[in-house]
Amino acid sequence: MSQSVETGAAPWLVVIDMQRIFGDPGSEWFTPGFPAIEPTIARLVEQFSPRVVFTRFVAPAEPRGAWIPYYEAWPFALVPPTDPLYELSPMFAGLHLPTVTRETFGKWGPELAGILGDSAEMVLAGVSTDCCVLSTALAAADAGMHVRVVEDACAGLTDFDHERAIGAMALYTPLIQITTAAAIGAEGA
Numbered sequence: 001m002s003q004s005v006e007t008g009a010a011p012w013l014v015v016i017d018m019q020r021i022f023g024d025p026g027s028e029w030f031t032p033g034f035p036a037i038e039p040t041i042a043r044l045v046e047q048f049s050p051r052v053v054f055t056r057f058v059a060p061a062e063p064r065g066a067w068i069p070y071y072e073a074w075p076f077a078l079v080p081p082t083d084p085l086y087e088l089s090p091m092f093a094g095l096h097l098p099t100v101t102r103e104t105f106g107k108w109g110p111e112l113a114g115i116l117g118d119s120a121e122m123v124l125a126g127v128s129t130d131c132c133v134l135s136t137a138l139a140a141a142d143a144g145m146h147v148r149v150v151e152d153a154c155a156g157l158t159d160f161d162h163e164r165a166i167g168a169m170a171l172y173t174p175l176i177q178i179t180t181a182a183a184i185g186a187e188g189a
Helices: 034-048 067-073 109-114 129-142 159-170 181-187
Strands: 011-017 052-058 099-102 121-127 148-153 176-178
Touching: 011 034, 011 109, 011 129, 011 159, 034 148, 034 181, 052 109, 052 129, 099 109, 121 129, 129 148, 129 159, 129 176, 148 159, 148 181, 159 176
Parallel strands: 011 052, 011 121, 052 099, 121 148, 148 176
Antiparallel strands: none
């Protein structure tokens, strides 16, 4: 059972990058576990609503620095943020909840912090565990946010990569705690 943090404000669910680019089997960035976690995330969204924020990863108009060779390897992704590739998956596209769009793997920053307001705790779900979830969790924890990662509501590029990322984040206990959707559900939002 996870320990709770006295925050004064209820925690927020932050859903990382549940976008077509990661959920479409035809995409070069398809995350194989994506379809399996969608229903779990949908239940969490229902439980936490309206304290839910979605994030989107998008390509920059002009890559700089280390992003230049990155996008040379993935030129298909160099499309505007309005391209259908970067839309939220159909399961979440029609929801009227806040969305933070960033050109970085990590989604922690002033936009997300501003939405979470005085809450000192966030619950993370989404893709990919070994990239954007990990990057967001570490940055948020460094900023003093208590982070709970819902292991069975995240998916990595492979099961092995998912487990490695979960293991790395578990090293940051008590700043980052690993939990399950059932444990979160039993607590209520």
